[in-house]
Amino acid sequence: MHDLPLVIFTVLSQLAIGGFVTLWWFDRKNKTITRSTGLIISCSLVVLGGIAVLVSLFHLGQPFAAYRAILNIRVSWLSREVTFYGAFVGLSLLYAWFWLKDIPARRSLIGGIATIIGAIAIFSSAKIYMIPAIPAWNSVTTMFTFFLTSIILGPLFVGLLLAIRGELSMNISGISIFSLITAAMVMILYFSSLQSGLPQAVEAARLTTHHFIFWIRLFTFVIAFAILSLSIKNKAMCNAKIYSFVFVLLFISEFLARFQFYETANHL
Template sequence: MHELPLVIFTVLSQLAVGGIVTLWWMDWKNTIQWKTGLLISLSLVVIGGVAVLVSMFHLGHPFAAYRAILNIKVSWLSREVTFYGAFVGLSLLYTWFWFKDVSTWRGISGAIAAILGGIAIFSSAKIYMIPVIPAWNGMTTMMMFFLTSILLGPLFVGLFLLIRGELSMKITTFVLFGFIAAAIVMLLYFSGLQGGLPQAGESLRLMTGQFIFWLRLFTFVIAFAILAINSIGKQKQTGITYSVVFLLLLISEFLARFQFYETAVHL
């Protein structure tokens, strides 16, 4: 459970980045109302802020976390801290421009926040892509981190839009493709572990030997099935349906990230 702060931080911060990118894109396309955009932006700033605060509990000296930025030239950890901090700051500014309803500056600040968020996720993934832990040292780690953002962010925004009666089917379709991409990456990850170094195979054995692995797969499949059936059948999306899908996927991502840390085997 020592890695729990990192689990919470990575999942929530990636959700926030995906949400900001989705909101910015919808605002750019002029497909979202002002009040709804403001509420979503506020919510994502809170989520991003909570993620950063929780991450500090992983440090031996949380109040000295600011020192992490001092090695930005050589350390991916320093870059992660710097860019996530900048992302939260720009997200706050983005929310301010939503509040003031200044569309031009809102678009600029949102675009910068989205870029910073993407760099932050990239930096976060690079921390773990190290040869000493074979289960982490591959592009699937990068893909999984970005897919968490791609799945949870739009789904979170979609839930808000649905509650306010503004949901676009484009978000549902995008999330469904995200599910398919995540399933493919999952298979690539498992096959890579199986055919990799002995330590990678041991990580896979530890992973599949835990109940939460199967619970993770179950929640992922059920979330996809519910969304796909409702979409293909062209049934009216409801707040309950979207809420269940979001909750199941959030649980799935938390369990997957927990196992990512807990089943890592060193060389």
């Protein structure tokens, strides 16, 4: 349970980044999101980002000395994560301000910059864990997993809020199904690589699949996929209630997967 703050931080931060990119992209492409809705969604993403930052401090031995982490940005992926994620939160706050002031041009520019910074922040987070000392983490699948959490949860969160506001004009189900299929392929690749790896990697796979948490995660994932697949054919299912239920299922799935990511890691 010592790693719970990291679980919460990584999932919420990746959700916030994925949601931000989705809102920015929808705003650029559709131009149909009203000022009030854009402000509500952007502010909710800022809140999620702020919560992620606050929770992450509980993992530190000296939370009030967290600012020192940026001092090693030239050599430390942790410093880069702190720096780029902090910059992303600041830019997302500025983005929300331009929604409040209704300045589309500046909103688009800041959103584009924040999108790049957010992607670098997720990349930096993943690189922290891709170390030879922990075979189960030292794989490109770690990078894929971190970005997939963002892609799975972010668009669905924004789609849910747009559906509640009656302004959803794009097929969120299709985007979500694509991300879930990709996640399933990465999951298969991950466990295949563990089974053919070092003894510590094999043990990590055993610890993961022999725990009930894994099967809850798998169950929520499959149910969410099934519901989204049905919603593709039945447009009446593309509503706030369905998206709320699917979002909760996938949030549970991603949270449990990240929890096991930390709990089952074995050092050399």
